[in-house]
Amino acid sequence: MGQTAHVSADAWTSVVTVVSALSLAAWLWLLLARGFFWRTNVRLPAQEEPDAWPSVCVVVPARDEAAMLPASLPSLLAQDYPGRAEVFLIDDGSTDGTGELACELGRRQGGLPLIVASPGEPPAGWTGKLWAVRHGVDLARRREPEYLLLTDADIAHAPDSLRRLVAAARTGRFDVVSQMARLRVASVWERLVVPAFVYFFAQLYPFRWIGKDRADTNGGAGRTGTAAAAGGCVLLRTEAAERARVPDSIRHAVIDDVALARAVKGGGGRIWLGLADRVHSVRPYPCLRDLWRMVSRSAYAQLRHSPLLLAGTAVGLALVYLVPPVAVLVGATTGSTTAAVLGATSWLVMAGTYVPMLRYYRQPVWLAPLLPFTAFLYLLMTVDSAVQHYRGRGAAWKGRTYARPDAVPDEG
Structure with a gap:
């Protein structure tokens, strides 16, 4: 019995290690190959005043x-x-x-x-x-x-x-x-x-x-x-x-x-x-309720009301944002140095890419390690957006509820 439990724990640790390695690979790709999205220096481009100003x-x-x-x-x-x-x-x-x-x-x-x-x-x-x-x-x-x-x-x-x-x-x-x-x-x-x-x-x-x-x-x-x-x-x-x-x-x-x-x-x-x-x-x-409404009213529309895209988004958010802290926790509790290091490295890269945005908003950098928690909230908001859609209350805003695009008549 004890040996079976030990084998199960080892198998679980191995799974977490593999998934945390995938998470780190994803973060390295986001860091270097996603248009340097995390930099906040894309501001209004060069301007020369025209001789005649347009209306x-x-x-x-x-x-x-x-x-x-x-x-x-x-x-x-x-x-x-x-x-x-x-x-x-x-x-x-x-x-x-x-x-x-x-x-x-x-x-x-x-x-x-x-x-x-x-x-x-x-x-x-x-x-x-x-x-x-x-x-x-x-x-x-x-x-x-x-x-x-x-x-x-x-x-x-x-x-x-x-x-x-x-x-x-x-x-x-x-x-x-x-x-x-x-x-x-x-x-x-x-x-x-x-x-x-x-x-x-x-x-x-x-x-x-x-x-x-x-x-x-x-x-x-x-x-x-x-x-x-x-x-x-x-x-x-x-x-x-x-x-x-x-x-x-x-x-x-x-x-x-x-x-x-x-x-x-x-x-x-x-x-x-x-x-x-x-x-x-x-x-x-x-309040969180106000922010929740802002995000959830259009989150499922962003996914084109597709259950498949919703599932893929949930998996992607979990892999990128939730796996790193879980890997650190599993590594610390099981003694798996590999899982802990992989998770900590991913978490560090994640927090590092978030710091420029926090500075843009003049917020303390200690909020950066909390990004997994915020990502989890966004995951819940997205799922809630889908639930509200299938209940007929999707994309509701200021007293109006809008149908999905393929449900409205085409006016040509």
């Missing part, structure tokens, strides 16, 4: 954002932009007086012209946000702007934000220049979850790969085809939007920013995405 229309979809507007809308109206610019705030069926407050802020603030409008309820096949964006873009096109700035109602911009975005787009000849707004990090849960959210996003969509053109064969097909944007701040050339039929071509997309980037890049456009220094979110996520 820009700013489109802000807003649904029940009265609490956010006082901290965000005035920053748009106060933009120091040398060219012609207007702001279109599209009230997406708000019940908290968002539209009225926006008008009041516009009268009080002054600055750029503000137009507040409402498109009514979205038709079948459209998400509310994209229906509001379409209405705003239709209004903006009457001014014939060269660029559209799509930004959310909870995003505040430094006074020179629009100026720098346009200069970067003109200098680099980009059709899309998008910045990942710096999210709020104040509560305990925000400190644990928010930097990891951006870290995971960059791991999934390495910023350096996004900026590569499809014609650039040096990066390989997978790299040049990588496309993503951050919906809080997207400067979009109007001609590229028309060529890609945005937003109509992505009307049912829950993850609309990535869909927009894919549509533009798929049509031959050039896109750029990086971290922001002077664009930030004013939305608080004080």
Whole structure:
């Protein structure tokens, strides 16, 4: 009996050792071959001010954002932009007086012209946000702007934000220049979850790969085809939007920013995405429940509502993030030096790649070893996203629930 138990323990230790070796191999690949996703120095590219500044229309979809507007809308109206610019705030069926407050802020603030409008309820096949964006873009096109700035109602911009975005787009000849707004990090849960959210996003969509053109064969097909944007701040050339039929071509997309980037890049456009220094979110996520809702509402949509992709994601997260601490624990309790060293090395590489993001968010580096715990939370959020989807409550946001894309009618 005792000998059988000893053999079982040895077999378990051997399995953990092999799996921890796979985890370390995965981390070495992520460290060196995933576009250096962990570096945070991808910031707004080089800018030269043009001789003649192009016209820009700013489109802000807003649904029940009265609490956010006082901290965000005035920053748009106060933009120091040398060219012609207007702001279109599209009230997406708000019940908290968002539209009225926006008008009041516009009268009080002054600055750029503000137009507040409402498109009514979205038709079948459209998400509310994209229906509001379409209405705003239709209004903006009457001014014939060269660029559209799509930004959310909870995003505040430094006074020179629009100026720098346009200069970067003109200098680099980009059709899309998008910045990942710096999210709020104040509560305990925000400190644990928010930097990891951006870290995971960059791991999934390495910023350096996004900026590569499809014609650039040096990066390989997978790299040049990588496309993503951050919906809080997207400067979009109007001609590229028309060529890609945005937003109509992505009307049912829950993850609309990535869909927009894919549509533009798929049509031959050039896109750029990086971290922001002077664009930030004013939305608080004080409780885990708030962060959970933010992630779970779109996590399963990110996996294209595929049970197979969900299973693969769960296995991948476990292998990469959960195996290292488990291997250290098993090695310490069984005396397996190999398992402990492999697990500790993987954990060290993991923590090391997370440190730059913590520094970007001005957080203490001792949070880095806690990344496996945060990854476990994200795994639970993703599973919950799938559960809510099959219960008919997937992609629920502000009173609306959206069907999976292949369940909506095609409007041609």
